[in-house]
Structures are given as C-alpha cells and as structure tokens.
Amino acid sequence: MLVIGDAAHATMPNHGLGAAMATEYAYVQASLLTEVHHASELKAAFQAFEKVRLYRTQKVLLDEIALHPHNSGHNSIEACDMDQFEQHLHAIIGLPLGSCVPATLVVNVLGDATSSEDVSFSLLRNSLKVPGTAAHFYGTAGVRIGRQLGHMTTTAPSLKELTKRPTAFSPEAAKNSGLLKLQ
Missing domain, CATH: 3.30.470.20 (ATP-grasp fold, B domain)
Incomplete structure (x- = not known):
C-alpha cells in the first residue's frame, strides 16, 4: 500500500517521523483491509481508518493498493534501518518497527x-x-x-x-x- 498525505513523507517537517507514521498508517489500513472480503466493504474500511488516524494528517490519498511492499520504495533503501520488505514483515508479525534517518x-x-x-x-x-x-x-x-x-x-x-x-x-x-x- 502506498500512503500519500501530508504526514506520510519522511522528508517533510516531521523530522524523521513521517516514514514511521506512514508505516503505521499502512499497517492500520492493511489491518482494516484484511477484514474486507468484497469491494463494497472498501468504503467502510477507509471510513474506519479516518476515525483512528492521527490528528496531524489533514487527508490521506491512496495512490495504489498492493498486496506486498511497493517495488519503488526508494526512500527505504538508505533512509531506514530496515528496508520496506523487512519493515512489512515486522508489521505483520508484530515485531518493533525500524527507525528512519531524520x-x-x-x-x-x-x-x-x-x-x-x-x-x-x-x-x-x-x-x-x-x-x-x-x-x-x-x-x-x-x-x-x-x-x-x-x-x-x-x-x-x-x-x-x-x-x-x-x-x-x-x-x-x-x-x-x-x-x-x-x-
């Protein structure tokens, strides 16, 4: 899942928290989407996400939903302790997430x-x-x-x-x- 929004970018004034927040948002959305069994349930899943996301985000736009880490995670190669694939596994199995470069x-x-x-x-x-x-x-x-x-x-x-x-x-x-x- 590629999350786009004003708090989803590590390069912005969150000073390193942006990527962690984006990962957290992706995890929450992925958790909600695991309960979706039909396209008609998507709207309800995203509405549920809107209720739990942090107040800093003004809006979240979904550019793409993939069933795997995105293949163009350029930022995660150098900017994170672990790449997006390992981060994805940590999120799925409940291990602590890696930190990011500020x-x-x-x-x-x-x-x-x-x-x-x-x-x-x-x-x-x-x-x-x-x-x-x-x-x-x-x-x-x-x-x-x-x-x-x-x-x-x-x-x-x-x-x-x-x-x-x-x-x-x-x-x-x-x-x-x-x-x-x-x-």
Whole structure:
C-alpha cells in the first residue's frame, strides 16, 4: 500500500517521523483491509481508518493498493534501518518497527526531449560526490521522455543539514538542465 498525505513523507517537517507514521498508517489500513472480503466493504474500511488516524494528517490519498511492499520504495533503501520488505514483515508479525534517518531527499532522474544518455548518467555519477548520497542506475537502454533512468538518495542527520549539502541535483540544477524532475 502506498500512503500519500501530508504526514506520510519522511522528508517533510516531521523530522524523521513521517516514514514511521506512514508505516503505521499502512499497517492500520492493511489491518482494516484484511477484514474486507468484497469491494463494497472498501468504503467502510477507509471510513474506519479516518476515525483512528492521527490528528496531524489533514487527508490521506491512496495512490495504489498492493498486496506486498511497493517495488519503488526508494526512500527505504538508505533512509531506514530496515528496508520496506523487512519493515512489512515486522508489521505483520508484530515485531518493533525500524527507525528512519531524520532527513532524506530522493530525486528521480527522468529522460526528456533534450536528454542524452551520457548527460543523464553523468548527473547520477556526479551525485556520488555529495556526502550521504547513493546513486541507483537502472540499466535503462536509451533515453525517452519520462523514462526513469535512476534515482539518487541523500540522507542527513537533520533537515537543516540536508539543505546545506551542495548537490549536483538541486532544484535549481534540475530547473536549469531540464534533465531532472523532482518527485
């Protein structure tokens, strides 16, 4: 289950609590959904969730429901003590959940009309010069508009520290190059 909402992102001002809250929300929703045996019962399950969620969340949007951890959990690779698959197992069997890094930035590298493979992949390589950054290359052959070529994750002990880090993939660099789209 992919939970989207104002308190569901570890990169926002919850200072690391966002991912834990999102995991908790996903666990609560998954628990409620295990009682759903027919599509007509979905609305009641989500209404029950609305009654138990924390007050900080203004709204929760469901982008996708999957019967397994989501395959694009980029943030969970570097930003969590355990990846989303292990976290999922812990939630199911009632073990303590892992903690998260206080501040994380994930940038997807997408191809566009002006991209070349060399330029896009050099952005990924250059990101490795940024402290606390990991680059993930997907081995994508060729560049097409909107095709995801990889992603970069930067972690830091605080949001303040994260914003100080020099990056080859800052919003300004993304805007100026046209090669990166922040997601």
